[in-house]
Amino acid sequence: xxxxxxxxxxxxxxxxxxxxxxxxxxxxxxxxxxxxxxxxxxxxxxxxxxxxxxxxxxxxxxxxxxxxxxxxxxxxxxxxxxxxxxxxxxxxxxxxxxxxxxxxxxxxxxxxxxxxxxxxxxxxxxxxxxxxxxxxx
Amino acid sequence: xxxxxxxxxxxxxxxxxxxxxxxxxxxxxxxxxxxxxxxxxxxxxxxxxxxxxxxxxxxxxxxxxxxxxxxxxxxxxxxxxxxxxxxxxxxxxxxxxxxxxxxxxxxxxxxxxxxxxxxxxxxxxxxxxxxxxxxxxxxxxxxxxxx
Numbered sequence: 001x002x003x004x005x006x007x008x009x010x011x012x013x014x015x016x017x018x019x020x021x022x023x024x025x026x027x028x029x030x031x032x033x034x035x036x037x038x039x040x041x042x043x044x045x046x047x048x049x050x051x052x053x054x055x056x057x058x059x060x061x062x063x064x065x066x067x068x069x070x071x072x073x074x075x076x077x078x079x080x081x082x083x084x085x086x087x088x089x090x091x092x093x094x095x096x097x098x099x100x101x102x103x104x105x106x107x108x109x110x111x112x113x114x115x116x117x118x119x120x121x122x123x124x125x126x127x128x129x130x131x132x133x134x135x136x137x
Numbered sequence: 138x139x140x141x142x143x144x145x146x147x148x149x150x151x152x153x154x155x156x157x158x159x160x161x162x163x164x165x166x167x168x169x170x171x172x173x174x175x176x177x178x179x180x181x182x183x184x185x186x187x188x189x190x191x192x193x194x195x196x197x198x199x200x201x202x203x204x205x206x207x208x209x210x211x212x213x214x215x216x217x218x219x220x221x222x223x224x225x226x227x228x229x230x231x232x233x234x235x236x237x238x239x240x241x242x243x244x245x246x247x248x249x250x251x252x253x254x255x256x257x258x259x260x261x262x263x264x265x266x267x268x269x270x271x272x273x274x275x276x277x278x279x280x281x282x283x284x
Contacts, residue, residue, distance in 0.1 A: 133166055
């Protein structure tokens with residue numbers, strides 16, 4: 001006998017929600033790429049509106065964050081919550097999530113830094129919970 | 138309650154909705170995440186909409202919203218926008234020192250009046266709404282109705 005009952009795959013729904021979060025970040029004015037990078041610098045999830053070298057961005061985000069975290073430790077600032085690179089054409093923001101995963105955002109110059117930073121700060125606790133649950137399944 | 142007070146009350150309701158969505162208990166993190174995201178978007182969109190409306194009012198020179206001293210929403214053209222952020226951050230910090238010693242309660246409004254212009258800072262949920270106008274403008278009066 002066939003059943004109409006469909007069992008929810010928690011990992012799939014968590015993955016969908018991670019994608020929805022990245023889509024939401026992309027909807028902010030001036031944001032041109034939103035990516036999740038693993039501890040080895042590989043991009044695991046990405047939404048972007050321009051051609052981007054995912055290997056290069058993943059590796060650079062990890063290197064830059066690592067260097068900033070080291071600098072913070074040297075001056076007694078303890079853990080690093082966010083690194084903001086201000087470039088002539090925009091910003092790159094990176095934030096740690098869980099187990100070495102990072103969230104990276106690339107923006108154009110016209111992005112409102114406070115808007116992007118607020119969204120990142122509010123999103124990270126949820127992403128941490130999603131990743132804990134995702135990695136546990 | 139006049140027009141601007143109504144708008145602020147609506148924004149405060151949206152901010153409270155967002156805060157309660159964040160605090161939702163339960164193990165379904167996917168639903169909690171989606172709900173918080175939707176409520177946050179509603180709040181931020183409303184902040185931007187209010188900034189856009191306020192700047193159209195005659196007598197208002199600029200309007201912007203800040204979070205931790207960084208611009209979150211702005212009207213089309215705001216001169217010295219980063220300077221506003223720095224002033225807001227410093228002023229709020231100073232006021233918060235007084236808030237405890239004087240038993241003022243949470244800071245709701247601060248107005249700085251200069252010889253030429255004045256700057257009103259209003260606390261709405263996690264953001265500070267900033268309204269800049271010439272000194273002689275009566276803010277309560279001009280903000281009592283929409284442009």
